[in-house]
Amino acid sequence: MLRASAVMAAGTMVSRVTGFIRTMALATAIGTAAMGDAYNAAYAIPYSILDLLLLGVLSSVVVPMIVRAQKEDPDGGRAYEQRLLTxxxxxxxxxxxxxxxxxxxxxxxxxxxxxxRKFDVAVTLARFILPQLAFFGIGAVAGAVLNTRDRFAAPMWAPVLNNVVVIGVLIIYLAVFGDAGRDLARVTDGQLALLGLGTTAGIVAQAAVLLLALRRAGFTFTPRLDVRNARLGEMGRAGIWTIGYVVVTxxxxxxxxxxxSQAGDAVSGHGITPxxxxxxLFQLPYGVIGVSVITAALPxxxxxxxxxxxxDVRAEFGSSVRLIGSIMVPVSLLLMVLGPAITVPIYAHxxxxxxxxxxxxNVLQVYGLGLVPFAVFQLLLRVFYSFGDTRTPVYVGAATTxxxxxxxxxxxxxxxxxxxxxxxxxxxxxxxxxGAVVxxxxxxxxxxxxxxxxxxxxxxxxxxxxxxTAVLALVVVWLVQIAFGGLTFLTSVIILMVGGGVGMLLYLAVAHRMRIPEVNSIVGMVAGRLGR
Structure with a gap:
């Protein structure tokens, strides 16, 4: 599991790093006030619809059903997978x-x-961004099929291309339009088209990569409209509870x-965008470590x-929790200490x-409190999904929401x-x-x-x-603030290098001395690869 998770974690790490660059470019181009809120409101809607219609069902229903079809169907589940994609x-x-x-x-x-004007700009952006729904969904199903074949790399690396495309679009947007592109009163429909369609183009590229990876894995897509054999009734009975959970969330x-949005209207820069x-940023450790481990563990x-x-279920769950915790525990403490030092170099442009x-x-510091519980909560839901039980997660998720x-x-x-x-x-x-306790x-x-x-x-x-590690980070923040005053790009980088970088090395050293097996496994794997 560590090897499979490492492949996914590497892809996710690059994806998240390019995602940070994308967010930096977005913050630089349109800011965190009215224009930024309008874009982020429009950008959130397709993901919400996808959660409602597809993404929650993928992990809880579709993956187990594909695994069963591969095991029971005479053709190894090929026809079933083609029906789902169609x-x-x-x-x-x-x-x-x-x-x-x-x-x-x-x-x-x-x-x-x-x-x-704020409403009109948000609606215009939404109309340019919402077409990505179709391409994102196709890519999600293709990724699910790849995961059941133990092909984890492409689904984790494809978002990198998405980010690269959008970064290119944002650089062009900033270079051509400058201040006019961030001013609601001056921005034109043509500028909004570049911003919105450029965002959609990234998803189109991501879906194309996943379909190509599926083909290389030996899957030839043939449209199949015989939906009677798609087991939709069975999927619906199992998925209705997952859809209920997604509706509640x-x-x-x-x-x-x-x-x-109300807070952002009252205090500029304190709304949807921050x-x-x-x-x-809060999702980064979960996306790199948590999603990678959970994706490998569910099948x-x-x-x-x-x-x-x-x-074996208990053993798989226990090893997954410990592997997730071995990285997320120190990271959660560092987020609570170094939040502003992380965000100033990324966004203050x-x-x-x-x-x-x-x-x-400051918001990120508060989020750090919930990093480990959130990851454990998501892994616990996969225990129920592995049993084909989609009802219990709805009750737990509804209560949590x-x-x-x-x-x-x-x-x-x-x-x-x-x-x-x-x-x-x-x-x-x-x-x-x-919710994790329940x-x-x-x-x-x-x-x-x-x-x-x-x-x-x-x-x-x-x-x-x-x-x-947390104590070292606190001391570094205190000393740098005394020596240089408030946070700047330079002081933030110093804090991150010493408090974050040296702090994580200190954690690895202490954990190694304490003989924490998961940390030793990670250190050993990295050392082995560096030694080749």
């Missing part, structure tokens, strides 16, 4: 068309109080965007469940001021607008921490124990090994 292509093309027509309604749903996300940028857990090997970048970092919404509303009422987005991040961290209890009952005592002891040792 169905996804046709259905999502129709959805994309309907979404473009309904763009004004969708912007209204995800924001509050937007009128006039998207309602929670809509509340988040509405509350943050929430979005901080969340992207194995599904096969173990189908063969009645519950002990062009239209985004240092103060705006520091606020994004309701808690999140309740905490968000309470904090929104209590905090000034300048702290609203930080409050939304805190509500998210607390809700997923409580999900653990239910999953433990399902597999007759998850080895909680052993996992708890391992995680405790990881936190103890990470404490010197």
């Amino acid at each position: 169905l996804a292509t046709v259905a999502l093309a129709v959805v994309a068309l309907l979404a473009v027509l309904a763009a004004p309604v969708l912007i209204d749903l995800y924001t509050t109080g937007w009128t006039g 998207q309602l929670g996300f809509m509340l988040t965007t509405n509350l943050s 929430y979005t940028y901080a969340f992207q 194995r857990m599904s096969r173990a469940v189908s063969e009645g090997r519950f002990g 062009g239209a985004t001021s240092v103060q705006d970048a520091v606020y994004i970092g 309701v808690l999140n919404a309740l905490f968000m509303w309470i904090l929104y009422q209590m905090l000034p607008y300048a702290y609203t987005v930080m409050g939304l991040a805190f509500a998210y961290a607390v809700a997923y921490s409580l 999900a653990w209890w239910l999953a433990s009952r399902r597999v007759q124990g998850l080895g909680g005592w052993q996992i708890g002891m391992s995680m405790t040792r990881m936190y103890l090994a990470a404490l010197p």
Whole structure:
């Protein structure tokens, strides 16, 4: 699992790094105020629709069904995979068309109080960005088929091309239009077309790479419209609960965007955009480590469940949690300490001021509290999915989302607008921490124990090994602030190099001395590759 996860983690790391460059270019070109909020509101809608229609069903329903078809069907599941890809292509093309027509309604749903030019710009951008729905969905199904063949590299590396395309578009946008491209009053429909269609072009390139990888894996796509053999009834019965879960989470996300849009209207630079940028950074460790490990673990857990090997399910889950925790534990502490030092070098350029970048970092610091609980929560859901149980995750996810919404509303009422987005991040961290506790209890009952005592002891040792790293980072922040004053690009880089870079080396050294197996495995694998 470590080898498979390492391949995916490498691709995801490059993807996330290029994603940071993309976000830097976006922040430089359009900033974090009104224009940035309009773009990010439009950009969030297709992902929300995809979550609702497809992405949640992929991991919970489609992957286990493809695995079963490969095992049971005489042709190894080839025809079944072709039917799924055909169905996804046709259905999502129709959805994309309907979404473009309904763009004004969708912007209204995800924001509050937007009128006039800001609303018009958001609608125009949405109409240019929403066609990516079809291409993103096709790529997602192709990626799922590749994963069941243990081909993990292409789905993790394809987003790199997406980011490169969009970075190129943003560089052109910034070079040609300059200040006019970030001013709502001056931006033209032609400029918005370049920005929106350029974003869609990245997804088209990503889907093309995945389809090419599928072909190289021996899969020849032949359109099949015999949907009666696509097991849609079975998929629907299993997927209805997942769709219910996604509906609930998207309602929670809509509340988040509405509350943050109101805060952004009250205090410029404190709205949807800082929430979005901080969340992207928060997702980096989970995307690099968590998603890689979970993607490798789900097919194995599904096969173990189908063969009645519950002990292997427990072993797979335990090793996955420990492997995730060995990296995410120190990273979560560093996020809580170094948040502004991370965001200033990334975002404080062009239209985004240092103060705006520091606020994004403050939101990121709060998010750091929920990094490990969120990753464990997502892994626990895969335990249920490996059993073909999509109902329990709905109940757990719905309860978590309701808690999140309740905490968000309470904090929104209590905090000034300048702290609203930080409050939304805190509500998210607390809700997923409580959700992980409930999900653990239910999953433990399902597999007759998850080895909680052993996992708890391992995680405790990881936190103890990470404490010197957190202390070092705090001292570095304090000393640099005294020596140089406020945060700048240079001082932030110094803090990251010493507090982050040296801090992580210190963690690896302490964890190695404490003989934490997962850290030793990672160090050994890296050392072995460097020695070749």
